[in-house]
Amino acid sequence: MTNKIAQRLTAMQVGQNMIDAARQIEAKCYDSAKDATDYERKVEKRLAKAAKALEASQRPSTSEPSDTAPLEKKPALARKRSREDESTQEAKRPRSSDSARDLLREHGATLEWWRSSDVIGRRLRAIVDAATQAGSVGDEARTWAAAALQKVEKLEKAATSLLKQLEARSGNLSELPGYCTKLKESKAALEAHLDKLAPQWAPSSIGEASVESWCDVGTTDVAGALRARLGACVGAISQDALGAYRVECPRDSFTATLRLQTSDGRVARAWVTTVRAGERSPASSYDFWRRVGDEATEAADECVKKAGGSALGTVARLLVAIARSRDASASTAAARHKASVERSAPRVPDYGRAARLLEREGARAAS
DSSP: OHHHHHHHHHHHTOOSOHHHHHHHHHHHHHHHOSSHHHHHHHHHHHHHHHHHHHHHHHOOOSSSOOTTTGGGGOHHHHHHHHHHHHHHHHHHSOOHHHHHHHHHHHHHHHHHHHHTTHHHHHHHHHHHHHHHHHGGGGHHHHHHHHHHHHHHHHHHHHHHHHHHHHHHTOSOOTTHHHHHHHHHHHHHHHHHHHHHHHHHHSOSSTTTOOOTTTSOSOOSOHHHHHHHHHGGGOOOEEEOTTSOEEEEEGGGTEEEEEEEEEETTEEEEEEEEEEETTOSSOOTTHHHHHHHHHHHHHTHHHHHHHHTTOHHHHHHHHHHHHHHHHHHHHHHHHHHHHHHHHHHSOOOOOHHHHHHHHHHHHHHHHO
């Protein structure tokens, strides 16, 4: 799109640096456009305004002779060349059906991503809610997420309009490639920034959560802090009379019981017991989850040390350790199961060898 605008400006002889002027026009039109049609209209409007300004600056005054007088002697030849150029461009211009097919092949996935961006919208709203509850610490994240949410809603409508236009093979398609490229760049930038903020403010799982940035604070409401920062990653959180926390993690499919030994109000030691979510007697997966709990317990001392004895820091780090131990155990579970089956499998009898032994014993007895 930038090159097309630069070519139009070059044809009008607006100035020397056409690429910079074209980029300015494209950026201003893209930022203020509601959709692709509005984007095309704004580009044409700015080009028309530039053409009028050029015509006004080159119009000769009544008192001075015209500098373009020699060029005006052959208007018929100029019109003929203009018609030839238009016919050449028309012949080179691809058919709208082919252009729409090519655009769908190249940018269809991006447009579908924007049209179904309600998942991104939910994550952005979760960031806004978590950052709002965090107070002044989350001002930067909340400001960015709120602005990104408005942009997502706007571009979702634009992508839906573009897809309908391409599927119907209607309208002027010559200006759409540049707009689709802008949508692709916006998608990449949004995903990159979201990947940085999501682990801290709206993680999709316990294992993804970046708890070090917020868990080392003094608070007595451990359950409330976990719900505020981990969101839907945690379900019911309860504490028994001995101070042990039972935390359900539905997205990670486990329920953890975290037992803390305290001394002078600080956590001194911790133990972990885990089961698969929804199983009261997980006989089939008992060994797997026992191994996960043992590995997380081995990391408990390091979690307590990093947390400085804080209950919230210890519980949050232990939940992350459980999720990572689960992932590590799951990656090697198939190999361990295969080896266990091979060890416990019954041996297949070798009937041929047994027959040969019987024959040998018979021959020996007969001799």
